[in-house]
Amino acid sequence: METLKIKTENPKTKKAKLKISGAEAIIHCLLAEGVDLLYGYPGGAIMPVYDELYKFQDRLTHILSRHEQGATHAAQGYARVTGKVGVAMATSGPGATNLVTGLADAQIDSTPLVCITGQVPRHLLGSDAFQETDIIGISTPVTKWNAQITKASEIPEVMAKAFYIARSGRPGPVLVDITKNAQFDEFEFSYEKCTAVRSYEPYPKPEENAIASAAELINAAKRPFIIWGQGVILGQAEEELKALVEKAGIPAAWTIMGASALDSDHPLNVGMVGMHGNYGPNLLTNECDLLIAIGMRFDDRVTGNLDTYAKQAKVIHFEIDPAEINKNVHADVAVLGDSKNSLQQLLPLIKNNNHDGWLSEFKEKYRIEFDTLISKDLNPTKEGLTMGEVIKEINQASKNEAVIVSDVGQHQMIACRYAKFKHTKSNITSGGLGTMGFALPAAIGAKMGAMDREVVAIIGDGGYQMTIQELGIIFQHQVPVKIVVLNNDHLGMVRQWQELFFERRYASTVMVNPDFVKIAEGYHIESNRVSERKDLKAAVEEMIASDKPYFLEVRVEKEDNVFPMIPSGASVSDIRLK
Structure with missing residues (x-):
């Protein structure tokens, strides 16, 4: 060595x-x-x-x-x-x-x-x-x-x-x-x-020429688009991101790891990109004239088919890790450095601007997505409960203040799509590896690190059983974390793919589950189960109001799919709403 x-x-x-x-x-x-x-x-x-x-x-x-x-x-x-x-x-x-x-x-x-x-x-x-x-x-x-x-x-x-x-x-x-x-x-x-x-340079200094070139492209762009990732949070550059977005008037979207760096309700926050991201930011990635990537690594779940990804656009990549530059997407301008330092140097060179016409295209695409999909997820008329309406109730009960820790699967994509955040470091999930079983112990650690904040774990019935034994920590130390299991008796995301791409051959995805409430009670954790819409709001409010550990099982529809969806290997322009 x-x-x-x-x-x-x-x-x-x-x-x-x-x-x-x-x-x-x-x-x-x-x-x-x-x-x-x-x-x-x-x-x-x-x-x-x-x-x-x-x-x-x-x-x-x-x-x-x-x-x-x-x-x-x-x-x-x-x-x-x-x-x-x-x-x-x-x-x-x-x-x-x-x-x-x-x-x-x-x-x-x-x-x-x-x-x-x-x-x-x-x-x-x-x-x-x-x-x-x-x-x-x-x-x-x-x-x-x-x-x-x-x-x-x-x-x-x-x-x-x-x-x-x-x-x-x-x-x-x-x-x-x-x-x-x-x-x-x-x-x-x-x-x-x-x-x-020696030989390890963790904080490369941005080159002045690169900063100047980036500013020149941003100031000249007619249809600029920002995608930010977790690098903004890790670099503590949230205020600088907000300042750039507002000064230049640029629509900005996030990867799931970047969620919460900018207030969910900010008027220039246009949503999530990626396989199950929002319709507008995905589709319009292939229509912008300048793509500004900040602290994100162009993961395949964000880009889809690289041969068709943002080929019409100039690309600026702000990134601290030189290994990520030009790895997946060629950068016309690469700004190597810490996101906070880089954006601080960039901001004085940026002209005050707005791109209202361009922003209206994102709003129009959102309207289409809302009418086609979002309204049905959040305000359903069908009998069965949806995952989206559960997240909506958690938002309302917690006043958008909660740290949301999600596991991996359909519930993860729904949580990342619909959770509302006011504060940074509020979305914790397993992004790149997609580790089922992540959420329960991660939520315990998050709560121990932020005892003054509400921490809610959103977990599927499959992933929950991979680390269910960690309820022992909650019992032993009385960690007041809230656990919501969205139970559809399936490995939901795998089942969705089997439905869409494998002719409904549900091979090894049906779950025969135990009584989750009794298991929670065995650990002396207050618990409840909801299967009807009329009981959901009160159950979520009771959970959030509790100052003790709490387990809530919500029985949701078994064959509900997560859309939008970009099929694996397809272009972001091929995003499906149903």
Whole structure:
């Protein structure tokens, strides 16, 4: 493994050294990085660290997940709502491998995590010892960086680097694997935070020529269109985005990871792009003359067929990760840098403008979508409950103030389409990896990170059962998170594809579900079930008004589909309303 040279905050000063065990050193490293909450599951290879953690309970709260994957998702939810680094810990072997899904999810969704795993003693490495796995080799493709510690003296430097890499630039997950001998051995401990790593440039400086070229294109454009992603939130550039949109009068749409960076009701917020995004912004992507992408990576679920995506438009790409520039869509102007810094430099060069005629086209397309689809989703006349009307009631009961944590599937797309947000960091979902089972533990982590905010998990009956055991955290710690399971007795999104593209052959998508209310009651969580429209509003209001954990099952229509929809591999212009 490459050894990288570290620059420290105080290279000329040395703190008083204290001889302690590697296990205790791990705890001191966490405290030095401002960690006060972590999730995990103990086991033999990490037991020395847990023994030390026991002694620091007054300063460092450990939450016992019921599965290591749940620990990673809870840490993700905490990180996404706070902007801090989430921390998860597990033992070697199966404990470590159970972290991999969460690592992969955090990697593609740019979530800062530090995961700590125990490992067999150094002399047993490579011997197929009990519960030994090569977690470094396994996790390399799904981490921003990883490292194995085999000597106690390596702990401070590696841990400092881990937190710096996880949180800096485009954030991501880091894994640190620590052999058991390194946890027991003693050494003279001192700790200095990492502030730079050789050859790693997390904050590239935007080039003045690129900024000037971007401004020139924006000022000259007749039909400009902004699509922003999570990079705006990660870069804390929400105010700069709003200022650009308003000064230049440009319609702006969002990817699901970018939702909540701009108020849902802002007049220039024209909706969501992507496979199940809004009709107007998807269709008009192929009619704009300038496409301004800010902190988004042109994911295939956003672009559809790349051969037909925005070919008529000039493209400006504001992006912090050079690997994303020209990866999927060619940029006529690439502005490499942190979104906040880049937009701050751009704004003085932008002329006051409006594009009311162009904006009216988005409004007209929205009217078509509303008359054809949205009104039926939110104000249905059919007998069965729709997912959309449930989200509408949650919006009203929470006054658009809630953090919405969604799982993966039809309910996710409905939640992202119809949830209303007033504040940033309010939409938490598994975007790039699409991890079923994400929402329940992520909502727990989000609530623990933002106890002053209402946190509502929107989950399907399939994904809910993948991490249902994490109800144990809610019961043990009385985490007042609200859980809404939209139950259609199917793996809804897969069933939709089977209906549309596989001649209704519903292979392994029908769910025979347990009594979810009784399960919640088994964890002593207040619960309710709704199957009729007349009971929905009161049930949602009761849930939101509660100051305790609450579970609500809503029985929705079994064969209701999510539209609009861009068929896989089709052009954004081929978006279907039914």
